[in-house]
Structures are given as C-alpha cells and as structure tokens.
Amino acid sequence: MITIDLDSKEPLFSQLINQIKKAVETKKLSPGDALPSIRQLANELELNSKTVAKAYSLLERDNVIESKGYRGTFVHPQAPKNVQVDINDWLNEQMQLDVARYRKAGATDSEIRIAFTNAVSQTGN
C-alpha cells in the first residue's frame, strides 16, 4: 500500500506523509480507518520506527491522523479537509515575504541568517 524509494531525494518521513495524505485524498483511507502501528509499518517498510513516528506526529499535528494511545492511530474525522492544507506552503510564502522585507531594509543575507539563528535558538521551543 505504501512504497518507499530509498534513492529519492525526498526524505523518507516526507514520502510517508505525502502517501498517506494522497491515500486520504483518493478515498483509499477514510476518517476513522485504523492505520498500521508505528512499529508495524516500520517493520514492513524496513524503516526505523523513529522515522515512522516522525511522520505520524507531523500528520497528527496537521489533524490528518489521530493517535489514541495504546489503542492505535486512526484517520482524523476532518482528514479530507485537512489534507488540503499544508502548513509548509504557508510557511514558504510568509518566509519569502519576510526575507524580502529584510533585504529591502539593506540587510545582508549573512546578517539575516545570523538574526534568524538567534531568534530560533535563543527563544526556546
């Protein structure tokens, strides 16, 4: 059902995310459907469980799937809506605008990078 291309430039966890999202779009996965457990899927695809866990946690953040602890992981009730929304698309747009703003103010790319590193690492996440 899910295939992984080890030679792709696309990261493994990202391939997982996109394939699950596509499965929801194409109705191969419906709200409430159970997903394979992290360790199961990792075993089938011969991936590390941490890689699958990363994909799952990001999918859960975007409300595409729902973790129910010891009961397993399921497709989120609003998954069909939420697969359309990609936070990274929004993020890339905003970032382009912000960087353009910094450059227009005369900042060097190097200075912008340093300020960015400060903002991300200084302010705890």
Place this chain on the structure above:
Amino acid sequence: MITIDLDSKEPLFSQLINQIKKAVETKKLSPGDALPSIRQLANELELNSKTVAKAYSLLERDNVIESKGYRGTFVHPQAPKNVQVDINDWLNEQMQLDVARYRKAGATDSEIRIAFTNAVSQTGN
C-alpha cells in the same frame, strides 16, 4: 588606535566595525576625517585585506563611512547620527516576531529552518 583581539569570540570584521563606530561616538573620528586605506589598516593590524574590506563595506552600507574610490575612505557626513542606528537591532526584533508567528501557527523549528533556507537561497541576492 584600533586594537584587535584574536582570541575574542567576536569576529574580526565585527571588532573593526564596532571600534570605528565607537570612535565616531566618542568624537575621536569626525565627519570628513580620512580613514586608513584598506591595505594600510590590514597591514598595521596584521589582518587580511579582505577582512578589513568587509568591515568597510558594511560601514559604508550603514552610511558611517564613505568610499571615494581612488581618493580613499572618509567618515560620512551623517556618521554621528547613523552610528546610533544598528540595522541588526531592528533585524533581531523583526525576526523574533516572525519566528514567534510561525511557531504559533504550529510549525516545527526544523520546518521553519527549511523554509528559511529556501527563501534565502532560492531567491537570488
């Protein structure tokens, strides 16, 4: 007049910038004063000319000094005003706000970093 600490964590070009700015603040340097040429200063401080050139070009961008080509480099007429304005202060403030905005939207620090790298490197400088 200018001293460089090779063991400081502060980059050499940055030490140069700050010392020249301070010299303007404390009136040791006045508008119109000639600065040592890039190669001269590099020789005196035993630095690479590229390092001094970097400091000078950043100081010129901030209108603290003024390059007059073959005639040399001079303190900018509005230097006393402009040494007060540090673009990096503004940059750090803005960046903090923007990153906070991204995080509030649910973005991972890793995703934020990737989007940032895209925005800076994809869009030509």
Place this chain on the structure above:
DNA sequence: ATATGTACCATCTGATGTAAGGGTACAAAT
C-alpha cells in the same frame, strides 16, 4: 506477556554557512 504511542539517550553522514585567508585583476587617479 504483548502491544500501543511517546519520550528520552545516543551516533553517524552529508550538506551548508561563517569567518578568515590568499591570489589576481581592473579602472581611475596621483
């Protein structure tokens, strides 16, 4: 016991960026 998600610890590889140095060359002036 076994399985669930989750949270830590750690390591490694590859990519990228900064800071700094070194070289070479140019036009425009003295």
Place this chain on the structure above:
DNA sequence: ATTTGTACCCTTACATCAGATGGTACATAT
C-alpha cells in the same frame, strides 16, 4: 609606477543542522 576601492577566483577550519538509525524506558491498556 603606485595607490585607491572593488570584484572575482579558490581554500581552510569550524560549527550547525537535517535525516536517519539505534537503544532504553514508561504508562496504559488488552
């Protein structure tokens, strides 16, 4: 000829991060 700023080329050392993997452990359930 020499000096000015400036613009390229390339290299080195160092740091950080992404991606991925491995191990261990936990509470909560069946």
